[in-house]
Amino acid sequence: MDDLESEPSPDGLRTTAYALLGLLLFREETSGYELKQLADRTLRFFWFSPAMSQVYSELQRLLEAGLVSARRVPGPGRGRTTRLFRITPLGRARLVRWLEASEAEFPILKHSVALRLFFGHLTGAPHARELLQGYAERLRERISELEAIRAAIRDDPELGYPAMVAEWGLRYYEAESAIVRDLARRLAGDTAHEVPSTSQAADPSPE
Amino acid sequence: MDDLESEPSPDGLRTTAYALLGLLLFREETSGYELKQLADRTLRFFWFSPAMSQVYSELQRLLEAGLVSARRVPGPGRGRTTRLFRITPLGRARLVRWLEASEAEFPILKHSVALRLFFGHLTGAPHARELLQGYAERLRERISELEAIRAAIRDDPELGYPAMVAEWGLRYYEAESAIVRDLARRLAGDTAHEVPSTSQAADPSPE
DNA sequence: TGTAGCATGTAAGCCGTTACATGATTGA
DNA sequence: TCAATCATGTAACGGCTTACATGCTACA
Numbered sequence: 001m002d003d004l005e006s007e008p009s010p011d012g013l014r015t016t017a018y019a020l021l022g023l024l025l026f027r028e029e030t031s032g033y034e035l036k037q038l039a040d041r042t043l044r045f046f047w048f049s050p051a052m053s054q055v056y057s058e059l060q061r062l063l064e065a066g067l068v069s070a071r072r073v074p075g076p077g078r079g080r081t082t083r084l085f086r087i088t089p090l091g092r093a094r095l096v097r098w099l100e101a102s103e104a105e106f107p108i109l110k111h112s113v114a115l116r117l118f119f120g121h122l123t124g125a126p127h128a129r130e131l132l133q134g135y136a137e138r139l140r141e142r143i144s145e146l147e148a149i150r151a152a153i154r155d156d157p158e159l160g161y162p163a164m165v166a167e168w169g170l171r172y173y174e175a176e177s178a179i180v181r182d183l184a185r186r187l188a189g190d191t192a193h194e195v196p197s198t199s200q201a202a203d204p205s206p207e
Numbered sequence: 208m209d210d211l212e213s214e215p216s217p218d219g220l221r222t223t224a225y226a227l228l229g230l231l232l233f234r235e236e237t238s239g240y241e242l243k244q245l246a247d248r249t250l251r252f253f254w255f256s257p258a259m260s261q262v263y264s265e266l267q268r269l270l271e272a273g274l275v276s277a278r279r280v281p282g283p284g285r286g287r288t289t290r291l292f293r294i295t296p297l298g299r300a301r302l303v304r305w306l307e308a309s310e311a312e313f314p315i316l317k318h319s320v321a322l323r324l325f326f327g328h329l330t331g332a333p334h335a336r337e338l339l340q341g342y343a344e345r346l347r348e349r350i351s352e353l354e355a356i357r358a359a360i361r362d363d364p365e366l367g368y369p370a371m372v373a374e375w376g377l378r379y380y381e382a383e384s385a386i387v388r389d390l391a392r393r394l395a396g397d398t399a400h401e402v403p404s405t406s407q408a409a410d411p412s413p414e
Numbered sequence: 415t416g417t418a419g420c421a422t423g424t425a426a427g428c429c430g431t432t433a434c435a436t437g438a439t440t441g442a
Numbered sequence: 443t444c445a446a447t448c449a450t451g452t453a454a455c456g457g458c459t460t461a462c463a464t465g466c467t468a469c470a
Contacts, residue, residue, distance in 0.1 A: 015319060022326045033449050046321035051431055056451060080438060099330050104319045104338060106345055111314040112222060114253035114375055116306055119229045120368035123306050131311060138313055161327035168321055168386050175382035179375055240421050258459055263423060287466060289421065
């Protein structure tokens with residue numbers, strides 16, 4: 001089982017650091033705050049959106065490694081200063097090297113809905129159906145969000161790759177919706193017997 | 208942004224602890240070692256398979272909370288002892304309560320292939336295509352593994368829910384395969400211009 | 415003879431989170 | 443006037459991983 005789990009690259013930087021570094025490519029200069037917002041609109045859909053505090057700490061690390069530069073500017077807020085970050089040529093080169101030299105890990109899915117369905121015999125078909133319906137609902141929200149984003153970037157020729165990823169996400173969500181719908185339907189037929197299993201269940205896998 | 212990130216339940220146990228606890232339902236008694244193997248064949252596909260050391264520490268925690276019991280038996284290996292764990296009635300009750308009382312989080316996806324594709328303009332269409340083809344290859348492996356598992360559990364009436372999850376996984380992988388195939392095809396048309404973007408790219412999202 | 419599998423753990427460390435601390439501006 | 447937004451961080455903690463430590467049995 002050599003599922004190379006995001007080995008720390010020679011730079012000592014993790015995938016998340018490179019992800020944030022890459023986002024800087026799409027901006028001239030950004031504050032940490034703004035970068036977090038950008039992550040919420042992009043990374044969130046296929047990686048994850050780091051906490052505000054992590055954004056700052058990753059930026060600090062990238063700064064120390066020379067992959068980004070920073071300058072302080074006043075405001076907004078009279079006494080306060082804002083730090084604006086920018087990717088350096090070295091940063092860009094390192095990002096490219098990382099993309100070319102390192103292997104992509106197989107995607108990691110933490111799917112708590114599937115996990116709960118796995119134990120469905122404990123709570124019964126009606127509960128499982130509600131679980132799936134709740135998930136379907138949240139999927140619809142996600143789809144709306146992502147559709148809005150895709151519509152906004154669709155025709156920008158500079159954003160072909162982000163657009164592909166957005167489409168990937170949409171098709172993924174739509175596949176999920178279809179599967180969930182089918183499973184819920186199948187459970188509807190079973191609704192008769194509630195929480196049927198009192199006995200110890202059998203082995204879920206053969207020897 | 209209230210994406211309730213796996214809040215520690217009143218028990219102080221995380222999802223992973225409940226996941227392992229739930230796996231014990233499918234066995235009379237297991238060693239930590241065997242539980243890890245079971246996790247590799249089940250949890251891995253929709254949650255993640257914890258490291259060996261984590262399996263032991265979660266079991267220890269569950270033991271202290273009285274949700275599992277343990278007994279030591281000799282062997283195999285003359286001087287060595289094996290600890291066999293078993294879910295307690297309390298454990299089962301707590302698992303049910305957790306399933307019923309807590310909300311399922313929206314699935315978390317760490318998709319490094321999509322992340323890399325997002326930055327595809329840095330490495331060019333041929334590289335992106337290779338990335339997708341490599342992923343497609345690994346997807347095929349996963350599909351084979353999961354198909355074998357599904358075939359083995361398919362007709363056991365006690366394992367209806369695990370079978371549903373296996374099917375979910377298969378359909379998910381098949382959707383991924385289809386999307387990846389289409390994206391790779393689209394990139395094939397673009398192969399002419401290698402690494403086209405030297406200029407700073409534009410904003411990936413509208414103001 | 416050596417390596418893979420069975421079996422159990424401890425220790426160190428990083429990744430990422432929540433909670434905390436601070437403070438100005440804008441708009442309801 | 444009160445909340446939201448902009449903006450920057452620090453501290454504490456938990457989850458999970460890798461590395462380390464140990465040793466037997468079966469098999470090639």
